[in-house]
Amino acid sequence: xxxxxxxxxxxxxxxxxxxxxxxxxxxxxxxxxxxxxxxxxxxxxxxxxxxxxxxxxxxxxxxxxxxxxxxxxxxxxxxxxxxxxxxxxxxxxxxxxxxxxxxxxxxxxxxxxxxxxxxxxxxxxxxxxxxxxxxxxxxxxxxxxxxxxxxxxxxxxxxxxxxxxxxxxxxxxxxxxxxxxxxxxxxxxxxxxxxxxxxxxxxxxxxxxxxxxxxxxxxxxxxxxxxxxxxxxxxxxxxxxxxxxxxxxxxxxxxxxxxxxxxxxxxxxxxxxxxxxxxxxxxxxxxxxxxxxxxxxxxxxxxxxxxxxxxxxxxxxxxxxxxxxxxxxxxxxxxxxxxxxxxxxxxxxxxxxxxxxxxxxxxxxxxxxxxxxxxxxxxxx
Amino acid sequence: xxxxxxxxxxxxxxxxxxxxxxxxxxxxxxxxxxxxxxxxxxxxxxxxxxxxxxxxxxxxxxxxxxxxxxxxxxxxxxxxxxxxxxxxxxxxxxxxxxxxxxxxxxxxxxxxxxxxxxxxxxxxxxxxxxxxxxxxxxxxxxxxxxxxxxxxxxxxxxxxxxxxxxxxxxxxxxxxxxxxxxxxxxxxxxxxxxxxxxxxxxxxxxxxxxxxxxxxxxxxxxxxxxxxxxxxxxxxxxxxxxxxxxxxxxxxxxxxxxxxxxxxxxxxxxxxxxxxxxxxxxxxxxxxxxxxxxxxxxxxxxxxxxxxxxxxxxxxxxxxxxxxxxxxxxxxxxxxxxxxxxxxxxxxxxxxxxxxxxxxxxxxxxxxxxxxxxxxxxxxx
Ligand SMILES: [Zn+2]
Ligand SMILES: [Zn+2]
Numbered sequence: 010x011x012x013x014x015x016x017x018x019x020x021x022x023x024x025x026x027x028x029x030x031x032x033x034x035x036x037x038x039x040x041x042x043x044x045x046x047x048x049x050x051x052x053x054x055x056x057x058x059x060x061x062x063x064x065x066x067x068x069x070x071x072x073x074x075x076x077x078x079x080x081x082x083x084x085x086x087x088x089x090x091x092x093x094x095x096x097x098x099x100x101x102x103x104x105x106x107x108x109x110x111x112x113x114x115x116x117x118x119x120x121x122x123x124x125x126x127x128x129x130x131x132x133x134x135x136x137x138x139x140x141x142x143x144x145x146x147x148x149x150x151x152x153x154x155x156x157x158x159x160x161x162x163x164x165x166x167x168x169x170x171x172x173x174x175x176x177x178x179x180x181x182x183x184x185x186x187x188x189x190x191x192x193x194x195x196x197x198x199x200x201x202x203x204x205x206x207x208x209x210x211x212x213x214x215x216x217x218x219x220x221x222x223x224x225x226x227x228x229x230x231x232x233x234x235x236x237x238x239x240x241x242x243x244x245x246x247x248x249x250x251x252x253x254x255x256x257x258x259x260x261x262x263x264x265x266x267x268x269x270x271x272x273x274x275x276x277x278x279x280x281x282x283x284x285x286x287x288x289x290x291x292x293x294x295x296x297x298x299x300x301x302x303x304x305x306x307x308x309x310x311x312x313x314x315x316x317x318x319x320x321x322x323x324x325x326x327x328x329x330x331x332x333x334x335x336x337x338x339x340x341x342x343x344x345x346x347x348x349x350x351x352x353x354x355x356x357x358x359x360x361x362x363x364x365x366x367x368x369x370x371x372x373x374x375x376x377x378x379x380x381x382x383x384x385x386x387x388x389x390x
Numbered sequence: 391x392x393x394x395x396x397x398x399x400x401x402x403x404x405x406x407x408x409x410x411x412x413x414x415x416x417x418x419x420x421x422x423x424x425x426x427x428x429x430x431x432x433x434x435x436x437x438x439x440x441x442x443x444x445x446x447x448x449x450x451x452x453x454x455x456x457x458x459x460x461x462x463x464x465x466x467x468x469x470x471x472x473x474x475x476x477x478x479x480x481x482x483x484x485x486x487x488x489x490x491x492x493x494x495x496x497x498x499x500x501x502x503x504x505x506x507x508x509x510x511x512x513x514x515x516x517x518x519x520x521x522x523x524x525x526x527x528x529x530x531x532x533x534x535x536x537x538x539x540x541x542x543x544x545x546x547x548x549x550x551x552x553x554x555x556x557x558x559x560x561x562x563x564x565x566x567x568x569x570x571x572x573x574x575x576x577x578x579x580x581x582x583x584x585x586x587x588x589x590x591x592x593x594x595x596x597x598x599x600x601x602x603x604x605x606x607x608x609x610x611x612x613x614x615x616x617x618x619x620x621x622x623x624x625x626x627x628x629x630x631x632x633x634x635x636x637x638x639x640x641x642x643x644x645x646x647x648x649x650x651x652x653x654x655x656x657x658x659x660x661x662x663x664x665x666x667x668x669x670x671x672x673x674x675x676x677x678x679x680x681x682x683x684x685x686x687x688x689x690x691x692x693x694x695x696x697x698x699x700x701x702x703x704x705x706x707x708x709x710x711x712x713x714x715x716x717x718x719x720x721x722x723x724x725x726x727x728x729x730x731x732x733x734x735x736x737x738x739x740x741x742x743x744x745x746x747x748x749x750x751x752x753x754x755x756x757x758x759x760x761x762x763x764x765x766x767x768x769x770x771x
Binding site: 043044045046048050051052053073074078081082083087088090308309311325326327329330333334336339341342344345 | 424425426427428429430431432433434450454455459462463464468469470471689690692702706707708710711713714715717718720721722723724725726
């Protein structure tokens with residue numbers, strides 16, 4: 010299913026075959042939280058900008074429209090009209106960051122919906138059942154993403170519980186994949202490594218879950234407030250303890266620079282809201298740094314966002330027009346910026362794949378970072 | 391330039407040749423007030439839904455980004471990347487409905503911008519210069535749209551001033567079209583008939599402006615609060631006093647039923663914000679009445695908005711998905727509804743043209759109204 014095609018240092022160029030088609034890695038998954046990319050971007054648009062994997066959110070879809078509803082409608086692929094791979098996150102991160110009044114128990118988490126306040130319980134089995142109803146290509150294990158500033162003892166206990174939850178996720182997923190009315194009986198399950206910025210806990214947890222023969226392994230709980238250097242250090246020590254012959258996914262990361270650094274450390278799956286969120290604020294990525302299209306200097310600029318960019322926006326519309334749309338609060342301005350940004354990310358991943366294939370990833374990374382080195386580029390958001 | 395191909399009763403099937411291509415009438419112009427269709431619809435989308443003419447707003451574009459800016463960027467066609475015809479309204483209607491603190495004088499109107507409150511003067515010459523800078527295909531004359539409930543004397547004086555303004559518009563447009571740096575030196579000018587619901591004033595004004603040899607004639611000041619019956623009555627008495635061998639444009643109208651009634655009375659140009667505004671509220675037009683996609687009954691409805699509809703939305707997405715998007719406040723839901731609605735209007739106009747060609751317009755109209763006869767359809771908005 011997962012095959013490494015080339016290695017260049019620690020960087021992996023691989024291929025994951027799924028029931029919904031092949032994923033060429035390193036890959037950036039395009040985030041469509043509530044079964045839609047924010048900014049009025051349709052799945053028909055995604056087909057124009059090189060998107061390989063769409064990522065939707067278990068918690069959001071459980072709350073609205075409800076995973077049972079999505080199942081009755083034939084699963085997420087049919088619901089949103091997208092026939093390529095979809096990854097669903099487990100809902101854990103959102104339960105711990107969005108929902109109100111949480112109570113964490115061994116069986117799972119009791120919390121209140123952020124939409125209507127109703128009480129919800131979610132544990133490993135519930136998360137698997139929801140994701141099985143959604144029928145995504147890849148399901149994520151239900152974990153606790155411990156607070157960034159948690160004490161060592163809290164993190165230790167949390168990680169141990171997350172390990173027990175992972176075993177329950179795996180058993181439940183196997184059961185669900187065996188049921189006759191399950192939509193996607195080949196649903197894959199990725200486990201999640203936790204441990205905050207504590208190296209020894211990270212490593213020990215990575216060693217334990219590596220034994221559990223999952224379809225892929227994610228590093229979670231990063232990009233939650235620690236410095237980039239701490240994040241890179243954790244990757245340096247943790248990734249070598251995850252199976253190399255399985256996909257390696259760094260959750261919720263990040264800036265182009267973060268991605269380049271993580272690819273160098275062996276990561277090959279990414280997702281992040283930056284390109285969509287920044288696009289909605291008129292901030293666009295280019296090979297020469299990030300631009301704020303609200304800036305008055307673009308008023309008479311009839312060039313595309315980025316000269317030479319092959320995205321559907323740059324092939325046709327000017328900075329001056331997009332700036333006008335943003336200033337006039339026309340939604341179309343946001344849509345254009347989001348489309349360009351996703352194309353930028355997807356294209357960077359393609360460049361990364363080619364660079365690894367040609368054993369020049371280090372060179373490519375240096376060159377790309379040099380070009381994008383304007384200070385605001387590094388600030389990410 | 392304008393040629394009647396067929397008549398069926400009073401209904402005209404005609405063709406207007408312009409420097410930006412041919413307009414087949416009856417036509418519904420798609421409203422993009424600030425050089426964009428609201429609801430994140432791009433000009434590349436308009437090409438997929440049968441749009442013939444885009445309509446933009448002189449007042450809005452003068453205020454932002456400024457018509458001088460648009461001129462420097464090569465005119466509205468280049469600015470928004472749309473190579474088919476564009477009609478700009480004169481700004482008159484917006485000056486009288488949107489702007490603050492107006493003072494109407496013989497020379498024109500002094501008012502405050504609704505964006506930043508700055509003082510602006512606009513008279514016939516200014517409106518023509520702005521529209522010449524925008525370089526639309528068809529410019530509208532600058533007129534006063536008198537308040538719906540105005541006294542007879544007020545309307546009489548207003549209409550007389552509008553006639554004097556029209557002569558000034560025509561002279562200024564001829565001058566502008568003769569200047570070497572004018573972008574579109576073939577810009578057309580349509581005059582506007584006014585007179586509220588007073589038949590004699592309407593008729594006399596129509597007779598006077600008909601002598602002025604304009605490129606087309608609009609009936610303005612309707613759909614501003616009078617009943618549909620009053621509107622149809624005014625069309626019945628006024629349109630016969632406008633030149634039949636010129637385009638006849640009913641401004642700001644209306645529901646599908648309004649359009650069918652007006653076509654029957656010899657009108658062949660239309661524009662209205664209903665399909666876009668209704669779409670943004672999840673209200674969609676179908677041959678079987680209007681639907682509110684927020685309605686719970688669509689939760690599990692996997693059919694398209696309208697079965698058999700060839701629009702890019704119905705060919706791919708379900709009512710259930712669109713309802714979810716609307717409920718989740720995803721902009722994509724609005725975009726889908728606006729796209730379908732514009733396609734519905736554009737397609738109805740195509741059906742109307744075919745029906746006139748085949749001398750069965752009365753039959754078509756009866757059938758179409760019968761199918762759409764659910765009460766909410768007639769309420770328009
Ligand atoms: Zn681009
Ligand atoms: Zn449709």
